[in-house]
Amino acid sequence: MEQDMSGLLALLDDVAGIAKIAAASVDDISANAAKAGSKAVGVVVDDAAVTPKYVQGFEPARELPIIWRIARGSVFNKIVILLPAALLMAAFAPWLVPPLLILGGSYLCFEGAEKIVHVLMPHDEHSGGPDGSHDVGDPAHLEEKKVKGAIKTDFILSAEIMTLALSTIDATEVWIQAAVLALVGLGITALVYGAVAVIVKMDDVGLWLTQVGRLGATRAVGRGIVKGMPWVMKLLAFVGTAAMLWVGGSIIVHSLAQMGWPLPEETIHHYAEAVAHGVGADLQAAALWIATAAMDFVLGLAWGLVLVPVVTKLVMPLFGKAGAQH
DSSP: OHHHHHHHHHHHHHHHHHHHHHHHHHHHHHHHHHHHHHHTHHHHHHHHHHGGGGGTTSOHHHHHHHHHHHHHHHHIIIIIIIHHHHHHHHHHOGGGHHHHHHHHHHHHHHHHHHHHHHHHSOOOTTSOOTTOGGGOOOHHHHHHHHHHHHHHHHHHHHHHHHHHHHHHOOOOOHHHHHHHHHHHHHHHHHHHHHHHHHHHHHHHHHHHHHHHOSSHHHHHHHHHHHHHHHHHHHHHHHHHHHHHHHHHHHHHHHHHHHTTOOHHHHHHHHHHHHHHHTSOGGGHHHHHHHHHHHHHHHHHHHHHHHHHHHIIIIIHHHHHHHHHHO
């Protein structure tokens, strides 16, 4: 009897140990996913700011189906293509992570700087977009072109998100890395495209309130939503552009330090600490973050302005010629 009891207690002890390990693993996955998600905030804001343009000009009934199609493409990009590629890179070529992060950070800097140049410099509002959508007359064909263009853009942003997530994972176990990447990929996709769906349909909600609201206050809220949404979209675009430049600069500086050139990161940290020491103790942490982000933003903008003519005058024409040959 005593042997049976001791065996049962040993079994229960083993089960408790397994449960502790499982709980610790869940904590590791959650902590790593939260860390990775916060690191990718700039790309997420950019994704949410960019996507609504792909449903502009369509009937309201087609807006949510288009967003759903893009979201499904985004999940396929992240889970089926990029997640296995990230795991293979982590296992066999971890040295590729910093250069890829620099490449992705440079893309963010280029996109942010290009948007600023587009606003400040004269341009043709009626010229065709990069997907040639203005030249398509058939609505079904136009929708197909828009969705494909959005999924291509999402692939680049998703690659940056997954690479960023991979660079922040502390665990060495492959299954934990896979779980973190899957959790980050699915969570960010749901967050981005859920937010996009809400943003896109808010003007319809406002219009509906103006039509069916029984109270004057309800109708006034509806009118306020309808009038305010264009400003919300402008604010979102502004925040997205700023986030791209700030995060892009930060990624490049940190990746250069990982590759053996810590001078830019150390210099920015030195000046940010000097700014933080100039304010009260209660505000030092906030001042340090703001000063660092501001310098990362300036660096990202400067690098982006260098890349704009290189990409638009050299890289894009070369890709265009290559595509025409095929």
